[in-house]
Amino acid sequence: MQPHSFDYVRPQTLARAIQVLSENGNRAKVLAGGQSLIPVLKLRLANPRVLVDINDVPGLAFIEERGDQLRIGALSRHRDFEQSKLIREKYPIFSDVASVLGDPQVRNLGTIGGALAHADPASDWGTALLAFKAELTARGPNGARTIPIDRFFKDPFTTALRSSELLTEIRIPKSKAGDGGAYLKLKRKTGDFATIGVAVQLGLDAKRNVAGARVALASVGPRPIRAPGAEKALVGRKAGPTAFADAAKMASGEAHPTSDLRGSEEYKRAMIEVFTRRALETATARAGR
Amino acid sequence: MATKRKKASPKRKSVRPENGSHMITVAVNGRKFTRAVEPRVLLVDFIRDDLRLTGTHVGCDTSHCGACTVLLDGRAVKSCTMLAVQADGREITTIEGLSEHGRLHPIQEAFKAHHGLQCGFCTPGVVLAALELLRVENAPSEDRIRTAISGNICRCTGYQGIVDSVAAAGEMMRPRKG
Numbered sequence: 001m002q003p004h005s006f007d008y009v010r011p012q013t014l015a016r017a018i019q020v021l022s023e024n025g026n027r028a029k030v031l032a033g034g035q036s037l038i039p040v041l042k043l044r045l046a047n048p049r050v051l052v053d054i055n056d057v058p059g060l061a062f063i064e065e066r067g068d069q070l071r072i073g074a075l076s077r078h079r080d081f082e083q084s085k086l087i088r089e090k091y092p093i094f095s096d097v098a099s100v101l102g103d104p105q106v107r108n109l110g111t112i113g114g115a116l117a118h119a120d121p122a123s124d125w126g127t128a129l130l131a132f133k134a135e136l137t138a139r140g141p142n143g144a145r146t147i148p149i150d151r152f153f154k155d156p157f158t159t160a161l162r163s164s165e166l167l168t169e170i171r172i173p174k175s176k177a178g179d180g181g182a183y184l185k186l187k188r189k190t191g192d193f194a195t196i197g198v199a200v201q202l203g204l205d206a207k208r209n210v211a212g213a214r215v216a217l218a219s220v221g222p223r224p225i226r227a228p229g230a231e232k233a234l235v236g237r238k239a240g241p242t243a244f245a246d247a248a249k250m251a252s253g254e255a256h257p258t259s260d261l262r263g264s265e266e267y268k269r270a271m272i273e274v275f276t277r278r279a280l281e282t283a284t285a286r287a288g289r
Numbered sequence: 290m291a292t293k294r295k296k297a298s299p300k301r302k303s304v305r306p307e308n309g310s311h312m313i314t315v316a317v318n319g320r321k322f323t324r325a326v327e328p329r330v331l332l333v334d335f336i337r338d339d340l341r342l343t344g345t346h347v348g349c350d351t352s353h354c355g356a357c358t359v360l361l362d363g364r365a366v367k368s369c370t371m372l373a374v375q376a377d378g379r380e381i382t383t384i385e386g387l388s389e390h391g392r393l394h395p396i397q398e399a400f401k402a403h404h405g406l407q408c409g410f411c412t413p414g415v416v417l418a419a420l421e422l423l424r425v426e427n428a429p430s431e432d433r434i435r436t437a438i439s440g441n442i443c444r445c446t447g448y449q450g451i452v453d454s455v456a457a458a459g460e461m462m463r464p465r466k467g
Contacts, residue, residue: 001350007309008328008374031375038370039352041329051328053375079364103440104418105355108364109371190439191353 074113180287318386355441405454407445
């Protein structure tokens with residue numbers, strides 16, 4: 001299989017990358033890790049005229065705490081998260097993502113920014129980041145703007161990014177005592193998309209009551225979605241089996257799965273319930289107060 | 290090719306000779322090759338058709354099977370899911386790069402000794418995926434081995450022989466004491 005013909009540019013600066021993107025509008029595609037884009041090109045589901053390879057653009061790959069935020073460069077590879085001590089110790093939800101996404105070869109090349117911009121409804125990264133008040137930076141010809149994660153995903157494979165914009169950075173609030181999260185994915189085999197996935201992020205107070213909760217679901221809607229009812233069922237209650245069972249039931253009801261090769265609607269709903277409960281248990285254990 | 294053997298810096302910008310092709314220089318198994326390629330040419334096709342290194346196999350051609358796995362700057366990647374132009378200025382290791390002076394690499398010896406293959410089609414990819422692991426960890430747990438080769442599909446062995454082979458190779462690659 002071979003992609004359609006295209007021009008290839010490998011800009012050496014961010015300014016040049018944005019310039020090429022603005023000159024070409026939606027005829028250009030950004031090439032980061034290529035682990036979604038190249039299969040799409042090979043299947044000729046997309047036929048861009050220009051590919052803008054951003055791998056030489058400096059300053060786009062980092063994972064660091066700065067001020068009261070965790071800042072992530074869009075060109076950080078999944079493997080970087082798997083290997084990061086900071087992530088393992090303080091943001092294990094992202095270790096979860098990086099260890100279940102694709103397979104080792106995909107994780108060596110694929111990037112977080114690419115995964116987000118691709119906007120698959122089954123996106124592991126999209127779902128995990130929805131469990132945070134994440135902010136995304138998009139840079140275009142008129143400078144930078146911030147897009148909250150809740151407004152980033154529009155439809156399958158469609159985001160709030162304009163064709164002249166490049167996603168450069170993802171920021172979430174820095175982890176503090178009592179915070180814990182987890183991402184659990186049900187998949188048929190390594191490399192498969194999520195049959196369903198559940199991301200939860202909890203903030204517990206000193207009495208182990210839930211002060212804040214976000215619950216997000218993969219593969220059960222046109223994009224990664226939140227489960228606000230499940231979140232409400234958690235806040236203000238003791239982090240334990242009763243609240244978790246209620247929240248899991250809510251999440252299952254808030255999911256919109258469809259029957260396909262990976263399972264029936266009923267099965268997926270049942271699994272959302274089970275995985276939400278398990279993710280809440282893991283998140284609570286990690287919150288470790 | 291003796292033409293235009295400029296020193297390839299990793300950041301070198303590709304120049305365009307004609308018809309949208311790009312000149313790229315890729316070090317494959319320690320040897321530098323400079324070729325003009327169309328941007329849409331996949332790395333695996335470049336390796337097999339342009340360089341005539343046919344040890345790298347095309348299995349599924351859809352990023353699932355791992356038969357086309359090569360090392361890119363030491364990391365296992367699927368060469369069917371990368372463009373040849375992306376490899377400009379980088380180092381590639383294919384299965385042909387493992388043996389030295391006609392002597393098999395320890396990992397190849399181990400696969401032979403421990404029934405790590407039957408038909409052999411997936412083997413080049415599996416070996417390179419395992420090699421990435423063994424270069425950083427020469428006493429990996431079974432779990433680590435299984436994870437390292439989880440992007441590679443084998444339809445013959447049932448994987449147990451592969452896992453045994455990788456463990457044995459790790460042992461052979463460990464520096465001897467004394």
